[in-house]
Amino acid sequence: MSLAKILLVDDEPDILEILEYNLIKEGYEVATAGNGEEGFKVAQKFQPDLIVLDIMMPVMDGVELCRLLRSKPEFNNTIITFLTAREEDYSQIAALDTGGDDYITKPIRPRVLLSRVKALLRRNERQEDHEEASTILVGDLEIDLEQVMVLRGKERIELAKKEFDLLTLLASKPGKVFSRDEIFNRVWGTDVIVGNRTIDVHIRKLREKLGDHYIKTIKGIGYKFVF
Template sequence: MDSVKILVVDDEPDILEFLEYNLNKEGYRVFTASNGEEGVMLAEKEKPDLIILDIMMPKMDGVEVCRNLRSKPMFDKTLIAFLTAREEDYSQIAALEVGGDDYITKPIRPRVFMSRVKALLRRSDRSEEQEVDGDSVQVGDLIIDREKVTVQKGEEVIELAKKEFELINLLISKPGKVFSREEIFNKVWGTDVIVGNRTIDVHIRKLREKIGDHYIKTIKGIGYKFEF
């Protein structure tokens, strides 16, 4: 665990100290920055495994920091989580749309915070996603066959409609990541296709009926994520 590096960027000294203390206690290597510009420079220098960003910061806010980092190939797979106010749906949506993997709401509770951090880091462990062959991937107890457009659950082979398959294929590409509704629309239906607001909900409902209702979790006001 001591090889895992975490960068925390927040302009409030008390929060920075609080998060650093709790992360250090778990054995992580922690780096801190007090504004967005400093955060970008430190990220480029240390190449952390996880970056935790406050949304509201001077010089460069968290959304801008994330957009900046995601534009660089070295940060394609870096985990990025945001600290947001509890009811700021607009901030949470903005954070996910620029490439954030998750958000943690304030006020921060140590146990919840550490649980989310550990869940994020587990997500990056690709042993969770095992390649079966060139066209299939296994996630938990599901085998996704991209050539046959099917999902196998135990001995049962489940046939899916094309868009249902594209939707679950997107969700399982990053288990635990919250995909915003706009991101799902863009990646599954395309930005040029006009569909109704209920289209995603209908496809999610059909997927739950076919594979089980506990895999796909609804994040109210934002989108969906795959859990197993």
């Protein structure tokens, strides 16, 4: 029985082959694509639980594909992680900015990828299993945990999955100051390694979508939700 469905999108056949082989050996159901445009078509048919994208690809790069996927409601809960040979901040920020959940720098070792994939899927399962309340009502926002949806009056606010998880955490205890370490542990999990700019990027995106007044920065500590 397959553990989960994983889509690999990379323009290097050798990388696709070795990653596909190792994931299948672990019991995952795997599909592959050689560029972003092909990846989108495969994703629509395959409906993966997790997508691994290379950033630099012909036809449509990984960032554009991620942006396209996140614009479709059926991929709101799909985990997306990037593979990139670049270590510059701007490429990692671009990956997170478009709704990516994580990134892994090349050259990638199969054992490292397997560990990261398992960690991402475990964290996702824990978040789904531990959702006790179905709705959080705070100020003029309604956060529907079952439908992964945020409403302000009749207006639906579209959030990427990590943005939604971060908002849910902060709004679960309005006024409480969440440290950066606690946010990392609760939203990304202690077994997932992400860049230092990850929280900042997601907070900025939330403020762009919700307005600046909901999330307050507590300098040197973290963030809190206010209304």
